[in-house]
Amino acid sequence: xxxxxxxxxxxxxxxxxxxxxxxxxxxxxxxxxxxxxxxxxxxxxxxxxxxxxxxxxxxxxxxxxxxxxxxxxxxxxxxxxxxxxxxxxxxxxxxxxxxxxxxxxxxxxxxxxxxxxxxxxxxxxxxxxxxxxxxxxxxxxxxxxxxxxxx
Numbered sequence: 001x002x003x004x005x006x007x008x009x010x011x012x013x014x015x016x017x018x019x020x021x022x023x024x025x026x027x028x029x030x031x032x033x034x035x036x037x038x039x040x041x042x043x044x045x046x047x048x049x050x051x052x053x054x055x056x057x058x059x060x061x062x063x064x065x066x067x068x069x070x071x072x073x074x075x076x077x078x079x080x081x082x083x084x085x086x087x088x089x090x091x092x093x094x095x096x097x098x099x100x101x102x103x104x105x106x107x108x109x110x111x112x113x114x115x116x117x118x119x120x121x122x123x124x125x126x127x128x129x130x131x132x133x134x135x136x137x138x139x140x141x142x143x144x145x146x147x148x149x150x151x
Contacts (some may be wrong), residue, residue, distance in 0.1 A: 015145070026122070033118050040085060048078050049087060049104065053112040058091070058101035078079050087111060 014126050027043040029118055032040055046131060051067050061079060065072040079102055082088040087108035093099040104112065
């Protein structure tokens with residue numbers, strides 16, 4: 001088959017589509033689990049919460065955008081939503097009033113701790129379907145893919 005005549009099945013077997021599908025399914029499952037627990041946060045918002053949680057200090061919107069490698073406008077929208085929902089606190093920086101410092105509220109910390117529990121349980125439920133060798137191979141290959149892409 002020529003490059004201009006790629007079948008849908010060939011396309012479905014490519015790395016971007018396979019990883020995209022797996023990510024979509026993981027987020028769908030995580031969103032369902034969060035909803036069942038009564039936690040009104042979407043999996044797509046979790047990276048922002050988790051970055052702040054693991055940094056253990058207030059960050060600027062630009063810091064968060066840089067760490068997540070996302071555009072500042074998209075991060076700002078999510079931050080505003082998470083603030084409105086009570087998971088983030090936004091304060092003006094003392095040294096530069098033009099900058100906002102973003103930190104977790106108690107509710108935000110609670111969500112981050114719950115998410116870690118969900119993530120580990122989900123990981124275990126998937127990985128128990130693979131042998132130890134398959135698990136090591138899988139994580140090694142994912143790491144190798146990331147390293148190749150980052151070059």
